[in-house]
Amino acid sequence: MGTGRLMKFIELFAGIGGFRYGLEMCNSKQESGQQGLQSRGDKPNRSDSLRGKAHTYDCVWSNEIDKYACQIYRKNFEIKKGDDPYGKSILYQGDITKVNTNDIPDHDLLCAGFPCQAFSIAGKRGGFQDTRGTLFFEIVRIAQKKRPRLLLLENVKGLLSHGNGNTFGTILTTLDEIGYDCQWQVLNSKNFGVPQNRERVFIIGHLRGESRPKVFPIGESNQVSDGRIEKELKYRNQKTVYNPKGIAPTFREGHGDGVRIIDDSKIRRLTPTECERLQGFPNGWTEGISDTQRYKCLGNAVTTNVISAIGERLC
Numbered sequence: 001m002g003t004g005r006l007m008k009f010i011e012l013f014a015g016i017g018g019f020r021y022g023l024e025m026c027n028s029k030q031e032s033g034q035q036g037l038q039s040r041g042d043k044p045n046r047s048d049s050l051r052g053k054a055h056t057y058d059c060v061w062s063n064e065i066d067k068y069a070c071q072i073y074r075k076n077f078e079i080k081k082g083d084d085p086y087g088k089s090i091l092y093q094g095d096i097t098k099v100n101t102n103d104i105p106d107h108d109l110l111c112a113g114f115p116c117q118a119f120s121i122a123g124k125r126g127g128f129q130d131t132r133g134t135l136f137f138e139i140v141r142i143a144q145k146k147r148p149r150l151l152l153l154e155n156v157k158g159l160l161s162h163g164n165g166n167t168f169g170t171i172l173t174t175l176d177e178i179g180y181d182c183q184w185q186v187l188n189s190k191n192f193g194v195p196q197n198r199e200r201v202f203i204i205g206h207l208r209g210e211s212r213p214k215v216f217p218i219g220e221s222n223q224v225s226d227g228r229i230e231k232e233l234k235y236r237n238q239k240t241v242y243n244p245k246g247i248a249p250t251f252r253e254g255h256g257d258g259v260r261i262i263d264d265s266k267i268r269r270l271t272p273t274e275c276e277r278l279q280g281f282p283n284g285w286t287e288g289i290s291d292t293q294r295y296k297c298l299g300n301a302v303t304t305n306v307i308s309a310i311g312e313r314l315c
Contacts, residue, residue: 007315009109010148011062012096012139016072016286016297018279019111019152022307023057029308056315060105063092068293069300072286096138101145109314110146112139113154113302136171143205144178150213150314151175151205154302157186159201171203180205185216189278192305196278200302202310215313272298280304 011019059077064070070093078091092099114136143151160168172182182205189198206212270278272294276285279301286294 005056005315007057007109008060008105008107009057009111010104010107011059012110012112012142013114013135014062014064014073014091015066015069015113015301016281017062017077018281018302018304019113019307020059020062020077021281022302022304023059023111023311025304025308026311027056029312057109057311060107061090061092063094063096063099065093065095066297067093068289069297071289072297075288076285096135099138099142101142104142104146106146107148109150109152110139110143110148111152114139137174140174140178143175143180147179147207149207149210151180151203152307152310152314153203153205154200155203157199157201160186175205179208181208181212182206183216185218187218187306187309189303189306191219192280192303192309194278194280194303194305196303198303200306202306204310204314213314215310218309218313275299278303280306280308 007023009019009023011017014020062073064073070091073091090105092103139151139153159171162168175182182203184201184203186199186201189196189200202216204215272286272291273283275295275298276283279298280303281298281301286297289297
């Protein structure tokens, strides 16, 4: 895990906190001496695990516009005053384009799973012609002003081929122009302890003149999928969803309730709790909102196990 230096980070387009939870699990692993992140069915007690101990990742600011995602984020991260040894991080609920960069604390790492519908093969693939696509430049605006040492960005695999590669080229060129060298890799969630076929491209930006941790490659390249998707999931000890014969297909924003599985010879849809497990969240993470919104928030989230694996290499 490295030296254990404090890494302050911000989370843009935070959703339900996938980047933050994944990175904070690195803290828990370091402090407890755990050798794996497989048992994630029970929500850890943050205040107990962090109080009085050196930690690596500390979220100092986050942004999300969706009110339901913000409700879940606050429930899981906004600890009562006096119960959080490092103070409450700020969640700015609203339009990222309205944020004054002077209001964002200094940080070492900027995390962002910027809206991917504009680049997804499931959408119209409008790219930078789509308003959501232009939100990438909000990342650029903030990074140019705050100069974090590292960027950690996530998007759909289709970003690489969109516009015959020109869109991805524009992203890399833009980051280069503001002083960041980049490395990237397509990672599949199924290789990180969850039975979900979910390919995403992860980009690490290194500010020139700063230390450059070698993050990629992690494992084997996942550029090519075999395309064979099984839909059978079963329970094991009532804590983790696993699949003896195959993996679940990717579930997307607003489509989590459309994934069907075989259970005791009956076909049913995944429950919100099963979707939480497929994304590496603890049971009950999204409780408190309607099932429709739970499915939407989880389909739009990043798989936390993948973030943990990257986080272990960033320090």
